[in-house]
Amino acid sequence: FLPRVGQVHQLSPYEEITKEEYEKLSAKYKNVDYSKLVTYEFRDETEQAKELACSGNSCEIN
Known part of the structure; x- marks a missing residue:
């Protein structure tokens, strides 16, 4: 893990x-x-981190 210092x-x-x-x-990390x-995670940071994507003639929207 990286140091928990907010950077x-x-x-x-x-x-x-x-x-x-x-x-x-990967065999070195059997007991993680x-x-x-x-x-280290106080709240779900993944929900708002989604990037909208365009493919072909359409774009994903929320």
């Missing part, structure tokens, strides 16, 4: 890896307790 962190760059590399790396995320 913005740059998104790490995406990197192409093989299936074998992914499985090796996602219930502890509540310590």
Whole structure:
């Protein structure tokens, strides 16, 4: 996890890896307790973060 200090962190760059590399790396995180995320998330920030998208001759609206 990143430090909880109320600042913005740059998104790490995406990197192409093989299936074998992914499985090796993800095996290191077997015991992640996602219930502890509540310590860092006080409200749902995802609902208003949706981006409207246009495709073809139509656009998504709320």
